[in-house]
Amino acid sequence: MREIAFREALNEALAEEMKRDEDVFLMGEEVAEYNGAYKVSKGLLDQFGPRRVIDTPIVEAGFAGLGVGAALAGLRPVIEMMTFNFAILALDQVVNHAAKARYMSDGQLSCPLVIRGAGGAGGSLAAQHSQSLEAHYAHIPGLKVMMPSTPRDAKGMLKTAIRDPDPVIFIESEVLYGFKGPVPEEEYLIPVGKGEIKREGADCTVISWSRTIHLCLAAAEQMAEEHGIEVEVLDLRTLRPIDKALVAESVKKTNRVVVAEEGWPWASVGASVAESISRELFDWLDAPVARVHQRDIPMPYAYNLEPESLPSEEKIIEAIRKVCYL
């Protein structure tokens, strides 16, 4: 199968959906003439013209709100946030407006909006530009939250997000944009709310998403090589709603769970996943659920400190050993 980069997979998804549906447009900072700050929208201005690929001033709340309104009026906006650090300027438009529209109108309104862009920590970008904010959105009823970990998932999930009738928050790992992987030539969709087993194993389940999946896969390889422990790596892919069926199936098989995430520990997605497993699958557990997460601090710039703050392969291995009593 051909291999393409994460950003190219997203680009294909955008191009295909814009071609398929005249109501889809892309708006954001530097998306048109500059081809995107991370080149995700490369070539789209040439292909679809300035009516549908639109550069904005630096006004996240303003153009996110425009997206909400356009969606209420029946269009299918894809709003690019240069990064999610800036998306939080538009939190009110998303939380108080987009997420509430269908419910408050008793189902009269739909808000088929995608807010997408780069997220996650790393890259020596320091505290204001290096954070994993998915929990902010996963907390909100009325939103769907997707975070792909591979180019194949990125394409199939973004296409689904664009077709979804509700607001979808789509967070792309900033450090994965250049990551290459197999992507089918033929069209496919990956449903909202469906996780995927990225590696099968019978001894321990590691649950994660986005970039951290790759750390988990590397940790799993090492556990197999060094300890003969077969780790199952479960990629949630969608953080709201969660694929509880897949989680239950895996936990019932392995009886040991690690939840690994890039974000902070308190009130996080990982915390909620661990809580729900502890409560709903208590009888199936042979050890308390272990968690790996970022340190509970803003991100330092110094490049010797940053890795200390982030989750790593080593920390995931330590957690696996803990639940396996090794």
Add this chain to the structure above:
Amino acid sequence: MALYSTPILGDNLDASMRANYTFVRADARAVLNNYYLGLIEDIATGPENDDIDLEGHMAKTETTTETTDDHIQIEELDEELATKAREELGDEKIIEMLRSMVLQRRFEQHAGRAYQRRKIKGFCHLYSGQEAVAVGSMTAATDDDYVVTHYREHGHALARGMEPNGVMAELFGKKTGCAGGRGGSMHLYDVERNFLGGWGIVGGQIALGNGVAFAAKYRDEEAVCLSYLGDGAIHQGIVHETLNMAALWNLPLIAIVENNEYAMGTALERVSAVKELEKKALSYDMASETVDGQDVFAVWDAISRARKRAVTGEGPTWLDVRTYRYHGHSMTDPATYRTKEEVDEVRDLRDPIVRLRNWLVNEDILTQEDIDAIDDEMEKVVKDSVKFADESDFPDVSTLTDNVYVEWPAEID
């Protein structure tokens, strides 16, 4: 619904896809160890304008003023304002201003090079071309005044008198840096000098500047807050919320728009309904003017007058300071949205350092030899700062959780 009209890939991988995941697993470590992957892969191209070289520049304008044919006429500083500055500031202070501008130019040149050597990482926004804005405004300020600025602030920090060693070390992420290596290029701080950062979210800092101005007024201080922002930041809602409050409550805020014509790759006229930014203040009934940001005396004069208004209770000022940045937006920007000729033209005709230098020589305040000596001295100061930064230690890992209440001491639980 037509939602899933196309085939959906199975909940889990089919056999062929699974085989392909071997690739993901094997490569995961290698790929993820390279943090810079999506982010700064353009870095190989480096800063496109490292040739911004003071000597080259001076030599060039010098020779061209003698050859009459393809003669480049660099703009002169405003004579009236220069005379006023000379009277009020004195020659020694003006020489200080030149020294600071040269220091900044040299500093950025070496910061750019250090970035290419991977000594500086993350985002790094160089200030070259805009030196007169920092120096003119800081010269008009007193030690009691406050500064709140954005991420393109190396020049502001140096003009405020912060030590080049501490600033360079911060860029290098060292514990001797002015923020202990925590902040990096975008987040410089020096509370002793009332330099309150160094903020990276476009527009956010102006609200802080207003709060600082509020505090100064609240405590009856004879102080203002110099608050810098870019031409791209002016559209943010918070800027307008801030201007209204500043005007409503007569706060001593001086909002300095460093209008360098671009916000990343976006030229101002592509995103601003109003082209003369000075007009923006009209809707808040606020004093405003347009300033030649490449004329250090013009900046000094405008800020001096704004300062006087602010401390006498006449309220805030909004300034559209016309300047230009020579480098790309950050170190990864190939700057394809403007031509090299455009950049060269500004450098040839409006360079703030060359304009001041020409004036100093014409007025017989300094000779070319004096100026060369200043340049050599600043070059040495900067080179020493690079050495200092390089030789300093990284922050101790045991200090990772300093200065924050940490609920979760461990990363695994």
